[in-house]
Amino acid sequence: DSGVTQTPKHLITATGQRVTLRCSPRSGDLSVYWYQQSLDQGLQFLIHYYNGEERAKGNILERFSAQQFPDLHSELNLSSLELGDSALYFCASSPTDRNEQFFGPGTRLTVL
Amino acid sequence: AQTVTQSQPEMSVQEAETVTLSCTYDTSESDYYLFWYKQPPSRQMILVIRQEAYKQQNATENRFSVNFQKAAKSFSLKISDSQLGDAAMYFCAYSRNYGGSQGNLIFGKGTKLSVKP
Numbered sequence: 001d002s003g004v005t006q007t008p009k010h011l012i013t014a015t016g017q018r019v020t021l022r023c024s025p026r027s028g029d030l031s032v033y034w035y036q037q038s039l040d041q042g043l044q045f046l047i048h049y050y051n052g053e054e055r056a057k058g059n060i061l062e063r064f065s066a067q068q069f070p071d072l073h074s075e076l077n078l079s080s081l082e083l084g085d086s087a088l089y090f091c092a093s094s095p096t097d098r099n100e101q102f103f104g105p106g107t108r109l110t111v112l
Numbered sequence: 113a114q115t116v117t118q119s120q121p122e123m124s125v126q127e128a129e130t131v132t133l134s135c136t137y138d139t140s141e142s143d144y145y146l147f148w149y150k151q152p153p154s155r156q157m158i159l160v161i162r163q164e165a166y167k168q169q170n171a172t173e174n175r176f177s178v179n180f181q182k183a184a185k186s187f188s189l190k191i192s193d194s195q196l197g198d199a200a201m202y203f204c205a206y207s208r209n210y211g212g213s214q215g216n217l218i219f220g221k222g223t224k225l226s227v228k229p
Contacts, residue, residue: 043217088155100147101207
């Protein structure tokens with residue numbers, strides 16, 4: 001158990017819908033990263049938050065957005081969903097004094 | 113842009129034998145970290161080993177060790193005394209060091225390791 005929690009574990013929805021994925025980092029970790037794992041694109045970085053502020057953006061679509069709240073949990077919002085958005089979405093957290101990222105169990109999103 | 117390449121989509125090893133997974137990367141940065149992550153069928157991403165670029169000594173974690181060749185931009189993982197539980201997808205990853213804080217991970221496409229009893 002990495003100490004990072006993600007909910008829900010599985011999500012099945014229809015095209016055009018909007019969903020919210022939630023992540024709670026390890027206690028004390030200020031950084032939260034979101035990654036997408038799909039069969040065709042592999043593991044791709046989406047976005048990084050540090051202590052409530054956006055630090056870096058990767059290959060995140062405009063239909064996707066994220067935020068980190070004062071209690072440090074983070075949410076990834078996916079809207080106008082398409083079939084190609086079906087993937088495993090990981091959240092990872094990192095302590096300030098160690099260069100390691102600890103991954104949550106992931107949320108498997110299926111868009112039908 | 114930084115890239116990570118794993119040229120072996122699949123590898124196989126006999127139980128108790130040794131196997132080496134290859135990884136090369138490209139970067140113009142001098143301060144970075146390299147990692148190997150394991151992803152078993154459960155899909156959980158598990159950190160196996162990490163290497164700081166400024167350290168010449170190769171990292172070792174029990175049966176796992178790396179061969180870090182900075183000039184060649186090569187970072188291979190050696191698994192000794194392979195066990196059935198080592199069967200998984202292995203990802204090589206790079207992250208830049210931003211003055212003590214970690215940047216995002218850039219992953220290779222992975223190597224699927226099978227362990228034969």
